[in-house]
Amino acid sequence: xxxxxxxxxxxxxxxxxxxxxxxxxxxxxxxxxxxxxxxxxxxxxxxxxxxxxxxxxxxxxxxxxxxxxxxxxxxxxxxxxxxxxxxxxxxxxxxxxxxxxxxxxxxxxxxxxxxxxxxxxxxxxxxxxxxxxxxxxxxxxxxxxxxxxxxxxxxxxxxxxxxxxxxxxxxxxxxxxxxxxxxxxxxxxxxxxxxxxxxxxxxx
Amino acid sequence: xxxxxxxxxxxxxxxxxxxxxxxxxxxxxxxxxxxxxxxxxxxxxxxxxxxxxxxxxxxxxxxxxxxxxxxxxxxxxxxxxxxxxxxxxxxxxxxxxxxxxxxxxxxxxxxxxxxxxxxxxxxxxxxxxxxxxxxxxxxxxxxxxxxxxxxxxxxxxxxxxxxxxxxxxxxxxxxxxxxxxxxxxxxxxxxxxxxxxxxxxxxxxxxxxxxxxxxxxxxxxxxxxxxxxxxxxxxxxxxxxxxxxxxxxxxxxxxxxxxxxxxxxxxxxxxxxxxxxxxxxxxxxxxxxxxxxxxxxxxxxxxxxxxxxxxxxxxxxxxxxxxxxxxxxxxxxxxxxxxxxxxxxxxxxxxxxxxxxxxxxxxxxxxxxxxxxxxxxxxxxxxxxxxxxxx
Numbered sequence: 001x002x003x004x005x006x007x008x009x010x011x012x013x014x015x016x017x018x019x020x021x022x023x024x025x026x027x028x029x030x031x032x033x034x035x036x037x038x039x040x041x042x043x044x045x046x047x048x049x050x051x052x053x054x055x056x057x058x059x060x061x062x063x064x065x066x067x068x069x070x071x072x073x074x075x076x077x078x079x080x081x082x083x084x085x086x087x088x089x090x091x092x093x094x095x096x097x098x099x100x101x102x103x104x105x106x107x108x109x110x111x112x113x114x115x116x117x118x119x120x121x122x123x124x125x126x127x128x129x130x131x132x133x134x135x136x137x138x139x140x141x142x143x144x145x146x147x148x149x150x151x152x153x154x155x156x157x158x159x160x161x162x163x164x165x166x167x168x169x170x171x172x173x174x175x176x177x178x179x180x181x182x183x184x185x186x187x188x189x190x191x192x193x194x195x196x197x198x199x200x201x202x203x204x
Numbered sequence: 205x206x207x208x209x210x211x212x213x214x215x216x217x218x219x220x221x222x223x224x225x226x227x228x229x230x231x232x233x234x235x236x237x238x239x240x241x242x243x244x245x246x247x248x249x250x251x252x253x254x255x256x257x258x259x260x261x262x263x264x265x266x267x268x269x270x271x272x273x274x275x276x277x278x279x280x281x282x283x284x285x286x287x288x289x290x291x292x293x294x295x296x297x298x299x300x301x302x303x304x305x306x307x308x309x310x311x312x313x314x315x316x317x318x319x320x321x322x323x324x325x326x327x328x329x330x331x332x333x334x335x336x337x338x339x340x341x342x343x344x345x346x347x348x349x350x351x352x353x354x355x356x357x358x359x360x361x362x363x364x365x366x367x368x369x370x371x372x373x374x375x376x377x378x379x380x381x382x383x384x385x386x387x388x389x390x391x392x393x394x395x396x397x398x399x400x401x402x403x404x405x406x407x408x409x410x411x412x413x414x415x416x417x418x419x420x421x422x423x424x425x426x427x428x429x430x431x432x433x434x435x436x437x438x439x440x441x442x443x444x445x446x447x448x449x450x451x452x453x454x455x456x457x458x459x460x461x462x463x464x465x466x467x468x469x470x471x472x473x474x475x476x477x478x479x480x481x482x483x484x485x486x487x488x489x490x491x492x493x494x495x496x497x498x499x500x501x502x503x504x505x506x507x508x509x510x511x512x513x514x515x516x517x518x519x520x521x522x523x524x525x526x527x528x529x530x531x532x533x534x535x536x537x538x539x540x541x542x543x544x545x546x547x548x549x550x551x552x553x554x555x556x557x558x559x560x561x562x563x564x565x566x567x568x569x570x571x572x573x574x575x576x577x578x579x580x581x582x583x584x585x586x587x588x589x590x591x592x593x594x595x
Contacts (some may be wrong), residue, residue: 052480063583073296114256131231163253165260166307177292184310199300201329203279203295204337 006042042084045077048098056104056124059095060131060141066091068133074172074179088120091133093121093172095108108170110181113162123152134159163187178202226414230407237403246394251389258382261311261318263302265375268325269368271301272332272479279336283343283351298333305329318449321374328363329368432565477525487568488587495581496521496541508567510560523587525569528554540571547573557587566590 043062048054069085077097078092096106105125114117121130121143129142130152145155153167168184180202216290265418275297282290305326312318342351415518482489488505490498498516505513509524516524555569568585574582 023479112260163256165256166310168303168306168310170283178295179299179303181306184306185311186257186260186310188253188311189310201305201333203275203298203333204340 008176028036043081045081045098049101054102056095056099056127056129056131056142059099060136063091063136066136074177076182086133088133090112091094091136092122092131093174094121095124095131096172099124108172109149109152109161110154110168110170111156111164112166112168113157113164115162117162121152121156123147130156132156132159149183150187153185155186165190174198219417222417223414226410226417230410230414233403233407233410236398237407240403241396244392244399248389251308251385251392254385255382255389257311258378261308262375262378264308265378267304267373268301268308268371271297271304272329272367275301276332276336279339283339283355286343294336298336301329301333318374318377321370321377325367325370325374328367331363333364333496336595352478379514435497459473485586488589490516490521490525490585490587491582492521492585493545493582494541494544496538496544496583505587508557508559508565508589513558523558525555525557525567525585525587527569528556528566532560540569540585542571543571544580547575547580549573554590556586 003141019043035203048059048062048150051058065084067085068087069083069092070087074093075083075086075090077094079116080086080094092108096108099122100106107123108120108129110120119132119134121132122143123130124142125147127142127144129144131141132143135141135143143155143159148170149167153164156167157164164187166184166186168181170179170181172179275294278294278297279286279289282294284321296502308322309326312322335354339351339354342348342354437541482491482500483502485502486504489502489510490505491500494497497518499518501509501511501513501516509516513523522538522539529539550569550571552568553571555567557565557567559565566589568590570586570588572584573580576583
């Protein structure tokens with residue numbers, strides 16, 4: 001199933017956002033302890049990996065000016081950062097990769113909504129919240145959620161004003177370009193995840 | 205008004221009680237509607253979830269064959285070209301197929317029948333993936349003959365017709381299930397609609413009842429107010445009339461009182477005048493009662509008798525005047541008194557006055573009865589001094 005998301009009508013236009021976002025960020029800076037605005041120049045993967053103070057919130061702040069562009073395949077991280085265009089998969093997988101390198105517990109979650117629409121987020125265990133590409137322009141970039149797959153799926157579906165049908169936890173490797181489902185649940189089923197069954201289909 | 209007066213006890217208003225009962229019922233119905241609607245809504249959401257679930261399952265089932273075909277197409281392309289891009293492409297397509305199988309397994313996790321039906325399909329698909337792996341291995345090993353043999357075996361038909369048949373059967377069942385779940389969703393929506401409509405209708409009737417009750421009560425109150433106003437008006441009219449009568453009567457009484465005062469003054473004047481007349485008479489005049497007791501005497505009488513009025517008033521006339529008749533003392537009755545009782549006059553009778561100092565004076569005595577409406581109420585005794593005499 002292709003992964004994408006519905007264009008969210010509540011996302012403000014960039015011009016109107018920049019005023020409110022900058023005002024909110026300025027307030028945040030004044031209050032202290034909050035992340036600084038993203039740098040203006042394009043970020044590289046090494047910058048993200050080498051930033052010792054990087055956390056989930058600071059990571060999200062790098063993507064405030066990124067545009068949405070659906071890609072069937074997941075982009076390599078350098079391409080995504082250079083082009084500043086991508087989709088939820090690119091963002092979630094990059095977050096999982098970078099924050100995982102910084103020692104944070106991350107989980108990639110794939111939520112399928114009613115109809116052939118799906119959405120991917122990266123859950124950060126230490127924050128008890130997930131990173132969602134749809135929230136990249138908002139002041140609050142982390143959406144709090146319970147750790148269960150069902151909790152995350154319900155929260156994601158609510159944020160998109162939709163019903164979800166199934167949700168999977170998966171892993172992705174930039175090296176092999178391979179996406180592996182590790183657990184899948186259905187909305188009408190229980191909380192016990194169904195073990196991933198994609199391994200027989202990993203054709204050599 | 206005294207401040208200690210207790211406040212009036214409000215009377216129990218039956219209309220208010222009835223209206224409260226109506227509104228309590230309306231509130232109860234509203235709460236009932238909300239509860240039933242919420243319950244139906246939750247059921248509808250659950251049913252809708254199942255409809256979505258079935259749609260998702262059908263979509264995933266529908267995607268299996270195209271995904272398999274696409275994956276195998278990419279594989280064939282790779283087997284022919286050996287290009288790494290084609291290698292990545294078929295791997296991705298097989299991964300998509302695996303994802304679909306995983307999703308279907310999750311969707312049918314709680315349905316044993318569907319699991320039973322899908323298990324052979326999943327096995328067939330896994331077998332196809334296994335054949336793909338085998339073909340890639342033969343390709344990498346450079347075993348062209350083995351690869352050709354494998355492809356020829358698959359070209360004879362392989363598992364695809366069986367896969368299509370099983371998928372169609374499962375899909376048909378899911379379609380029937382979808383129809384049933386959609387019907388259930390529709391029925392629940394209808395139940396919710398009718399619950400709300402019936403509740404609102406019942407509430408409307410109750411509101412109409414309450415409105416009718418209030419209207420009826422208002423009409424009765426207006427009627428009572430009209431009657432009260434009318435009674436007040438009549439009472440005020442009567443009070444006005446009575447006040448006018450009393451005013452007229454009062455004016456009449458004032459006039460009458462004035463007239464009586466005037467009459468009294470006239471009488472007093474006349475009385476004073478009469479007394480002056482009596483007092484101006486030079487003969488001794490005694491006014492006596494019917495029993496011949498002196499009630500008044502004029503100055504001439506005082507002069508004649510030497511007594512002051514206080515000495516003689518209410519005393520018998522006989523104390524100062526007796527008839528000179530020699531038989532008078534022997535008679536058992538008082539001639540003078542008899543005269544008055546009989547209502548006769550007595551003129552120029554010789555009499556003797558006994559003065560205070562004891563002297564006796566001969567006088568001529570005249571008695572005139574005083575009549576009031578033909579009834580003798582007293583008399584006037586006039587004593588004319590005839591000549592001085594000594595005892």
